[in-house]
Amino acid sequence: MWRASDTKTGNYLLDTLPPESLERLQPHLEPVALILKARVQRVEHVCFPVSGLISVIATMADGATIETGAIAREGMYSVCAILSDDTPSETAMVQLPGQALQVKARLLRKAMQEDAALQRLLLRYTQATLSTVAQLAACNRLHLLDQRCARWLLACHDRADADTFPMTHELLAMMLGVRRAGITFVAQTFQEKGLIAYSHGTMTVLDRWGLEAAVCECYRVIRDEFSRIFAVSPFNRTSLRT
Numbered sequence: 001m002w003r004a005s006d007t008k009t010g011n012y013l014l015d016t017l018p019p020e021s022l023e024r025l026q027p028h029l030e031p032v033a034l035i036l037k038a039r040v041q042r043v044e045h046v047c048f049p050v051s052g053l054i055s056v057i058a059t060m061a062d063g064a065t066i067e068t069g070a071i072a073r074e075g076m077y078s079v080c081a082i083l084s085d086d087t088p089s090e091t092a093m094v095q096l097p098g099q100a101l102q103v104k105a106r107l108l109r110k111a112m113q114e115d116a117a118l119q120r121l122l123l124r125y126t127q128a129t130l131s132t133v134a135q136l137a138a139c140n141r142l143h144l145l146d147q148r149c150a151r152w153l154l155a156c157h158d159r160a161d162a163d164t165f166p167m168t169h170e171l172l173a174m175m176l177g178v179r180r181a182g183i184t185f186v187a188q189t190f191q192e193k194g195l196i197a198y199s200h201g202t203m204t205v206l207d208r209w210g211l212e213a214a215v216c217e218c219y220r221v222i223r224d225e226f227s228r229i230f231a232v233s234p235f236n237r238t239s240l241r242t
Protein backbone atom coordinates (compact mmCIF):
# COMPACT_ATOMS: atom_id res chain seq x y z
CA MET A 1 0.00 0.00 0.00
CA TRP A 2 1.13 3.54 -0.77
CA ARG A 3 2.68 5.62 1.98
CA ALA A 4 3.97 9.15 1.56
CA SER A 5 7.52 8.08 2.41
CA ASP A 6 7.46 5.47 -0.38
CA THR A 7 6.60 7.80 -3.24
CA LYS A 8 8.79 7.06 -6.20
CA THR A 9 7.10 8.60 -9.19
CA GLY A 10 4.52 11.02 -7.74
CA ASN A 11 1.63 9.12 -9.34
CA TYR A 12 -0.29 7.25 -6.64
CA LEU A 13 -1.32 4.34 -8.83
CA LEU A 14 2.26 3.64 -9.87
CA ASP A 15 3.53 4.15 -6.33
CA THR A 16 0.94 1.71 -4.95
CA LEU A 17 2.43 -1.09 -7.05
CA PRO A 18 4.77 -3.61 -5.38
CA PRO A 19 8.41 -2.49 -5.94
CA GLU A 20 9.09 -5.33 -8.39
CA SER A 21 6.06 -4.38 -10.53
CA LEU A 22 7.10 -0.73 -10.63
CA GLU A 23 10.70 -1.68 -11.46
CA ARG A 24 9.51 -3.63 -14.51
CA LEU A 25 7.51 -0.63 -15.77
CA GLN A 26 9.98 2.10 -14.87
CA PRO A 27 12.30 1.79 -17.93
CA HIS A 28 9.25 2.31 -20.17
CA LEU A 29 7.88 5.41 -18.42
CA GLU A 30 8.55 8.68 -20.27
CA PRO A 31 7.98 12.16 -18.78
CA VAL A 32 5.49 14.31 -20.70
CA ALA A 33 4.15 17.83 -20.06
CA LEU A 34 0.43 18.44 -19.53
CA ILE A 35 -0.13 21.80 -21.21
CA LEU A 36 -3.11 23.94 -20.15
CA LYS A 37 -6.15 23.44 -22.45
CA ALA A 38 -4.25 20.96 -24.66
CA ARG A 39 -6.21 18.00 -25.94
CA VAL A 40 -4.95 14.72 -24.54
CA GLN A 41 -4.99 12.16 -27.32
CA ARG A 42 -3.64 8.97 -25.88
CA VAL A 43 -4.63 6.11 -28.12
CA GLU A 44 -1.18 4.59 -28.19
CA HIS A 45 -0.09 5.74 -24.75
CA VAL A 46 -1.43 5.61 -21.24
CA CYS A 47 -0.69 8.67 -19.17
CA PHE A 48 -0.11 8.72 -15.37
CA PRO A 49 -0.25 12.36 -14.12
CA VAL A 50 2.07 13.39 -11.30
CA SER A 51 0.61 16.93 -11.20
CA GLY A 52 -2.14 18.82 -13.03
CA LEU A 53 -5.64 17.70 -13.96
CA ILE A 54 -7.14 16.12 -17.08
CA SER A 55 -10.89 16.33 -17.78
CA VAL A 56 -12.64 13.65 -19.82
CA ILE A 57 -15.32 15.26 -21.97
CA ALA A 58 -18.38 13.97 -23.84
CA THR A 59 -19.33 16.04 -26.90
CA MET A 60 -22.78 15.96 -28.48
CA ALA A 61 -23.55 16.35 -32.20
CA ASP A 62 -24.50 20.02 -31.70
CA GLY A 63 -21.16 20.75 -30.00
CA ALA A 64 -22.51 20.80 -26.43
CA THR A 65 -20.03 19.35 -23.93
CA ILE A 66 -19.97 18.00 -20.40
CA GLU A 67 -17.26 16.54 -18.20
CA THR A 68 -17.61 12.82 -17.51
CA GLY A 69 -14.44 12.30 -15.47
CA ALA A 70 -11.37 13.98 -14.00
CA ILE A 71 -7.92 12.44 -13.71
CA ALA A 72 -4.98 13.62 -11.64
CA ARG A 73 -2.13 12.08 -9.67
CA GLU A 74 -4.46 9.45 -8.20
CA GLY A 75 -5.23 8.02 -11.65
CA MET A 76 -4.41 7.35 -15.28
CA TYR A 77 -5.78 8.20 -18.73
CA SER A 78 -7.33 6.34 -20.23
CA VAL A 79 -8.87 3.19 -18.90
CA CYS A 80 -10.07 2.53 -22.47
CA ALA A 81 -6.47 2.06 -23.60
CA ILE A 82 -5.87 -0.76 -21.13
CA LEU A 83 -9.02 -2.60 -22.22
CA SER A 84 -8.48 -2.62 -25.99
CA ASP A 85 -6.74 -0.74 -28.78
CA ASP A 86 -10.02 0.74 -30.07
CA THR A 87 -10.14 4.54 -30.30
CA PRO A 88 -12.33 5.85 -27.44
CA SER A 89 -15.34 8.08 -28.28
CA GLU A 90 -14.45 10.47 -25.44
CA THR A 91 -11.98 13.33 -25.64
CA ALA A 92 -9.82 14.78 -22.88
CA MET A 93 -8.37 18.18 -22.12
CA VAL A 94 -5.83 19.51 -19.61
CA GLN A 95 -7.60 21.71 -17.00
CA LEU A 96 -4.62 22.29 -14.73
CA PRO A 97 -1.13 22.15 -16.24
CA GLY A 98 1.40 19.69 -14.88
CA GLN A 99 3.55 16.67 -15.60
CA ALA A 100 2.80 13.04 -16.36
CA LEU A 101 4.53 9.77 -17.10
CA GLN A 102 3.41 7.92 -20.18
CA VAL A 103 3.85 4.32 -21.24
CA LYS A 104 2.89 2.59 -24.47
CA ALA A 105 -0.62 1.13 -24.07
CA ARG A 106 0.34 -2.06 -25.88
CA LEU A 107 3.22 -2.59 -23.46
CA LEU A 108 1.02 -1.89 -20.42
CA ARG A 109 -1.66 -4.35 -21.61
CA LYS A 110 1.05 -7.01 -22.01
CA ALA A 111 2.49 -6.22 -18.57
CA MET A 112 -1.01 -6.59 -17.04
CA GLN A 113 -1.23 -10.13 -18.44
CA GLU A 114 2.10 -11.02 -16.87
CA ASP A 115 1.74 -9.24 -13.53
CA ALA A 116 -1.25 -10.07 -11.31
CA ALA A 117 -0.62 -7.15 -8.93
CA LEU A 118 -0.59 -4.64 -11.79
CA GLN A 119 -3.73 -6.17 -13.30
CA ARG A 120 -5.58 -6.10 -9.95
CA LEU A 121 -4.71 -2.47 -9.32
CA LEU A 122 -5.66 -1.22 -12.78
CA LEU A 123 -8.92 -3.21 -12.79
CA ARG A 124 -9.72 -1.74 -9.37
CA TYR A 125 -9.05 1.71 -10.80
CA THR A 126 -11.28 0.90 -13.80
CA GLN A 127 -14.07 -0.06 -11.41
CA ALA A 128 -13.70 3.25 -9.53
CA THR A 129 -13.76 5.12 -12.86
CA LEU A 130 -17.00 3.39 -13.93
CA SER A 131 -18.60 4.23 -10.56
CA THR A 132 -17.56 7.86 -10.98
CA VAL A 133 -19.06 8.12 -14.46
CA ALA A 134 -22.36 6.73 -13.08
CA GLN A 135 -22.29 9.18 -10.14
CA LEU A 136 -21.58 12.13 -12.44
CA ALA A 137 -24.45 11.10 -14.76
CA ALA A 138 -26.82 11.16 -11.77
CA CYS A 139 -25.32 14.39 -10.40
CA ASN A 140 -25.61 16.21 -13.71
CA ARG A 141 -29.33 15.33 -13.94
CA LEU A 142 -30.46 15.55 -10.31
CA HIS A 143 -28.38 18.16 -8.50
CA LEU A 144 -28.49 21.94 -8.65
CA LEU A 145 -25.97 23.99 -10.57
CA ASP A 146 -24.50 25.65 -7.46
CA GLN A 147 -23.94 22.19 -5.88
CA ARG A 148 -22.30 20.90 -9.08
CA CYS A 149 -20.22 24.04 -9.39
CA ALA A 150 -18.98 23.57 -5.80
CA ARG A 151 -18.16 19.91 -6.62
CA TRP A 152 -16.07 20.97 -9.58
CA LEU A 153 -14.25 23.73 -7.69
CA LEU A 154 -13.44 21.36 -4.80
CA ALA A 155 -12.17 18.70 -7.21
CA CYS A 156 -9.84 21.29 -8.78
CA HIS A 157 -8.77 22.57 -5.36
CA ASP A 158 -7.90 18.99 -4.32
CA ARG A 159 -5.61 18.58 -7.30
CA ALA A 160 -4.08 22.07 -7.44
CA ASP A 161 -1.05 22.65 -5.26
CA ALA A 162 -2.29 26.14 -4.43
CA ASP A 163 -5.52 27.94 -3.52
CA THR A 164 -5.33 29.88 -6.80
CA PHE A 165 -5.55 28.12 -10.15
CA PRO A 166 -6.40 29.00 -13.78
CA MET A 167 -10.11 28.87 -14.54
CA THR A 168 -12.58 30.71 -16.76
CA HIS A 169 -16.37 30.86 -16.58
CA GLU A 170 -16.43 29.61 -20.16
CA LEU A 171 -14.44 26.51 -19.23
CA LEU A 172 -16.56 25.86 -16.15
CA ALA A 173 -19.73 26.13 -18.29
CA MET A 174 -18.22 23.69 -20.77
CA MET A 175 -17.40 21.18 -18.00
CA LEU A 176 -20.82 21.41 -16.37
CA GLY A 177 -22.82 21.43 -19.63
CA VAL A 178 -24.58 24.74 -18.98
CA ARG A 179 -24.69 28.27 -20.40
CA ARG A 180 -21.99 30.68 -19.32
CA ALA A 181 -24.61 33.05 -17.85
CA GLY A 182 -25.58 30.35 -15.34
CA ILE A 183 -21.97 29.95 -14.22
CA THR A 184 -21.50 33.71 -13.95
CA PHE A 185 -24.55 33.90 -11.64
CA VAL A 186 -23.33 31.05 -9.39
CA ALA A 187 -19.77 32.42 -9.29
CA GLN A 188 -21.12 35.83 -8.31
CA THR A 189 -23.17 34.26 -5.50
CA PHE A 190 -20.11 32.33 -4.25
CA GLN A 191 -18.05 35.54 -4.36
CA GLU A 192 -20.66 37.45 -2.37
CA LYS A 193 -20.57 34.70 0.26
CA GLY A 194 -16.78 34.98 0.40
CA LEU A 195 -16.20 31.40 -0.82
CA ILE A 196 -14.13 32.28 -3.88
CA ALA A 197 -12.48 35.16 -5.67
CA TYR A 198 -12.43 35.27 -9.45
CA SER A 199 -10.43 37.60 -11.63
CA HIS A 200 -9.27 37.45 -15.26
CA GLY A 201 -9.27 33.68 -15.66
CA THR A 202 -7.93 32.97 -12.17
CA MET A 203 -9.95 31.29 -9.44
CA THR A 204 -9.03 31.50 -5.75
CA VAL A 205 -10.67 29.33 -3.11
CA LEU A 206 -11.07 31.54 -0.03
CA ASP A 207 -13.35 29.38 2.13
CA ARG A 208 -13.01 25.67 1.47
CA TRP A 209 -15.35 24.72 4.30
CA GLY A 210 -17.98 27.05 2.86
CA LEU A 211 -17.71 25.26 -0.50
CA GLU A 212 -17.95 21.89 1.28
CA ALA A 213 -21.18 23.09 2.90
CA ALA A 214 -22.55 24.00 -0.54
CA VAL A 215 -21.59 20.80 -2.39
CA CYS A 216 -23.81 17.76 -3.08
CA GLU A 217 -22.95 14.30 -1.76
CA CYS A 218 -21.35 13.33 -5.09
CA TYR A 219 -18.09 15.05 -4.14
CA ARG A 220 -17.65 12.77 -1.15
CA VAL A 221 -18.84 9.64 -3.00
CA ILE A 222 -16.33 10.16 -5.83
CA ARG A 223 -13.48 11.13 -3.52
CA ASP A 224 -14.05 8.08 -1.31
CA GLU A 225 -14.29 5.76 -4.32
CA PHE A 226 -10.72 6.60 -5.33
CA SER A 227 -9.40 6.89 -1.79
CA ARG A 228 -10.34 3.23 -1.15
CA ILE A 229 -7.70 2.15 -3.68
CA PHE A 230 -4.94 3.64 -1.56
CA ALA A 231 -3.75 3.32 2.04
CA VAL A 232 -4.22 7.07 2.54
CA SER A 233 -6.34 9.62 0.71
CA PRO A 234 -4.67 10.73 -2.53
CA PHE A 235 -6.28 14.14 -2.22
CA ASN A 236 -4.41 17.10 -0.81
CA ARG A 237 -7.33 18.46 1.15
CA THR A 238 -9.44 16.28 3.36
CA SER A 239 -11.26 18.76 5.53
CA LEU A 240 -14.77 17.49 4.70
CA ARG A 241 -16.48 17.76 8.06
CA THR A 242 -19.96 16.31 7.54
Ligand SMILES: [Zn+2]
Residues within 6 Å of the ligand: 138, 139, 140, 143, 147, 148, 151, 216, 217, 218, 219
Ligand atom coordinates in the same frame (compact mmCIF):
# COMPACT_ATOMS: atom_id res chain seq x y z
ZN1 LIG B 1 -24.12 15.75 -7.19
